[in-house]
Amino acid sequence: MARTAVLDTVDEAVAGIEDGSTVLVGGFGLAGMPFDLIDALIRQGARDLTIVSNNAGNGDVGLAALLQAGRVRKVLCSFPRQSDSYVFDGLYRSGEIELEVVPQGNLAERMRAAGAGIGAFFCPTAVGTPLAEGKETRVIDGREYVLEYPIKGDYALISAHTADRLGNVVYRKTARNFGPVMAAAATTTIVQVSNVVETGTLDPEAVVTPSIYVDRVVAVEQRHYTVQGAR
Amino acid sequence: MTVEHADRGPLTMDELARVIARDIPAGSYVNLGIGQPTRIADHLTADQEVVLHTENGMLGMGPAAHGDDVDPDLTNAGKAPVTELPGASYFHHADSFAMMRGGHLDVCVLGAYQVAGNGDLANWHTGREEDIPAVGGAMDLAIGAKDVFVMMTLFGKDGSPKLVPSCTYPLTGVGCVSRVYTDHGVFEVGPGREAATVLATYGLTLADLAARLSLPLSAADR
Numbered sequence: 419m420a421r422t423a424v425l426d427t428v429d430e431a432v433a434g435i436e437d438g439s440t441v442l443v444g445g446f447g448l449a450g451m452p453f454d455l456i457d458a459l460i461r462q463g464a465r466d467l468t469i470v471s472n473n474a475g476n477g478d479v480g481l482a483a484l485l486q487a488g489r490v491r492k493v494l495c496s497f498p499r500q501s502d503s504y505v506f507d508g509l510y511r512s513g514e515i516e517l518e519v520v521p522q523g524n525l526a527e528r529m530r531a532a533g534a535g536i537g538a539f540f541c542p543t544a545v546g547t548p549l550a551e552g553k554e555t556r557v558i559d560g561r562e563y564v565l566e567y568p569i570k571g572d573y574a575l576i577s578a579h580t581a582d583r584l585g586n587v588v589y590r591k592t593a594r595n596f597g598p599v600m601a602a603a604a605t606t607t608i609v610q611v612s613n614v615v616e617t618g619t620l621d622p623e624a625v626v627t628p629s630i631y632v633d634r635v636v637a638v639e640q641r642h643y644t645v646q647g648a649r
Numbered sequence: 650m651t652v653e654h655a656d657r658g659p660l661t662m663d664e665l666a667r668v669i670a671r672d673i674p675a676g677s678y679v680n681l682g683i684g685q686p687t688r689i690a691d692h693l694t695a696d697q698e699v700v701l702h703t704e705n706g707m708l709g710m711g712p713a714a715h716g717d718d719v720d721p722d723l724t725n726a727g728k729a730p731v732t733e734l735p736g737a738s739y740f741h742h743a744d745s746f747a748m749m750r751g752g753h754l755d756v757c758v759l760g761a762y763q764v765a766g767n768g769d770l771a772n773w774h775t776g777r778e779e780d781i782p783a784v785g786g787a788m789d790l791a792i793g794a795k796d797v798f799v800m801m802t803l804f805g806k807d808g809s810p811k812l813v814p815s816c817t818y819p820l821t822g823v824g825c826v827s828r829v830y831t832d833h834g835v836f837e838v839g840p841g842r843e844a845a846t847v848l849a850t851y852g853l854t855l856a857d858l859a860a861r862l863s864l865p866l867s868a869a870d871r
Contacts, residue, residue: 446705446742447728449721472742499783500728510781519782522704523746523789530743542750544788546823548774591739592705593722598741626741 422585424614424635428458431608431636435464435573442529442571442600443471443481447500450593451480452577454638455610459575460484466491470529470569472522472596474498474506485509494569496522521549524566526599532568533602533631541566574604578627580613582620585629587611594626601631608634651868652849659803659832659852667692668849669758669800669830677755678702678748680790683727686758686800700736702754704786706745709737726786746786749793757794759787761801761826763816766864768826768839770799771818784821791822803831804861812836812845814864834858836866843867 425431432455435441441459445451460483467490474493475482482505484490498506498517509515520528521543531539540563544550554565576597579590587609589597601607609627614637660668662685670692673679680702681687690712693699701710703725710725711732719730748754761772770791774782791797801811812829824840833853837846844865847855859866 447724449705449724449728497783497785499781507781511779517781519784521784521788522742522786523749523793526742526746542792545792547788547820549784549788589739591720591722591733592703592707592724594739594741595706596742599743 422583422629422632422635424583426636428454428610428636428638429461431455431610431634432458432462432575435459435462437464438466439464439572440468440470440570442569442574442596442604443469444574444576444595444597444600445480446472446592446595447476448480449591450577450589450595450597452575452610453480455575455577455608455636456480456484460487460489465489468492468494470494470525470571472496472525473500474503474517476500476502478505482506485515488514490515492516492518494518494520494525496520496525519549525569526596528566528569529571529596529599529603531566532570533599536568538565538567540564569603571600571604572606574600574607576600576607576609578609578611580615580620581609581611581632581635582615582617582629583635584617585609585632585635586617586620586625587627587632588620588624589626598627601627606633607631608636610636610638612640613637650870651847651855653854654849654851655854655857657852662832663688665800665830665832668835669798670694672828673697673699673756675699678708678753680704680749680754680757680794682757682759682787682790683725683785684760686760687725687727689758689800702745702748703731704742704745704749704790706740706742707733707737708740709734711737746789746793749786749789752793752795754794756796756798757790758798758800759790761799761811762818763811763813764799764801764826764829764838765813765816766838766842766845767815768824769816770797770821770826771816773821774819776819787821791825796828797822797826799826799829801829801831803833810862812838812862812864837869
């Protein structure tokens with residue numbers, strides 16, 4: 419039996435996520451946002467979560483709905499403030515949620531490091547800025563770098579396009595964004611896809627996230643939503 | 650020679666976008682950030698063969714998508730729908746930012762609250778307690794691209810200069826900006842300079858600029 423479980427429902431897919439977990443949530447704005455898994459997580463009821471995601475929710479859906487339900491203790495993200503981030507804004511201003519702002523590339527690279535077994539790395543981003551305050555620095559070949567530590571997830575919730583039954587995954591366009599990095603950085607990686615196909619169907623040259631990183635797969639109906647700024 | 654255009658008003662943002670587009674070297678890989686700099690794309694010519702990078706994971710980004718072309722899976726860094734051009738490629742976020750830090754991206758154009766004569770950039774946080782900080786990819790772009798251009802108005806709404814002797818807002822990057830494009834003038838800045846070099850003025854003379862800015866200026870000698 420393949421190690422990756424192909425599940426029938428999103429509720430089965432998020433079963434067992436414990437209170438206090440660190441959950442990596444894919445997506446850049448709404449593109450690649452695992453809406454169905456997040457809705458299932460809200461039903462599942464886990465609380466006191468630390469969420470790692472590029473944004474802190476848009477409108478009332480997806481991550482914003484999870485925040486609104488009061489399940490999130492802390493958010494690590496690069497860009498919380500947006501025109502439609504009113505749910506996060508309210509919680510932040512009333513002191514009900516903790517925020518760690520991380521430069522977008524550091525967010526990605528720190529998760530990449532976690533998935534690749536790197537203990538820490540020296541990065542030139544943020545040198546001399548408030549986001550490097552209190553962090554160890556080193557001059558290497560005449561340039562200053564900041565020591566950055568990995569971000570590891572207990573779970574990753576990712577939206578992708580197609581998976582085979584072994585757990586190989588392909589994405590679609592810019593909805594790929596954090597998916598491959600988060601898949602490797604979490605102990606348990608859960609992927610919602612529009613299609614599950616038989617093993618052997620995907621072109622091995624085109625697989626983006628190999629099955630070794632994927633633990634649970636669930637097929638969902640493609641969701642239609644409005645893109646910010648679309649006209 | 651500094652080119653003075655004192656017989657006209659300041660540049661509109663669209664005119665400024667055209668000036669910047671003209672200065673982007675042919676064949677460059679370029680990131681236009683979010684907001685005003687994205688207008689520059691409209692002024693790049695096909696024979697410049699510039700390839701646009703968007704940090705959410707794409708090279709070969711095309712113009713904004715409208716109507717039936719809107720695809721929720723295809724957006725720019727500002728999360729607005731865009732199109733793909735022939736030769737486009739997609740990649741994940743760690744690769745996208747490796748392209749910046751690794752020195753592969755030729756030019757990025759960012760907006761700014763303030764730029765200092767030594768090239769320091771402040772564009773992510775006002776520093777006011779009531780404002781929620783949000784950095785996105787600004788710090789990665791600032792230290793990563795080979796050339797960092799800033800596109801901004803030269804003066805704030807209250808009339809105070811945004812090109813300054815030293816930034817009072819929290820920094821995005823240290824000594825990273827090479828050129829500042831504004832509605833009133835174009836300036837070369839950077840570490841180790843004694844003065845910002847004025848390449849062009851719009852709506853003001855060099856002497857007007859020197860009177861209104863509190864950092865040392867020098868005329869361009871070419």
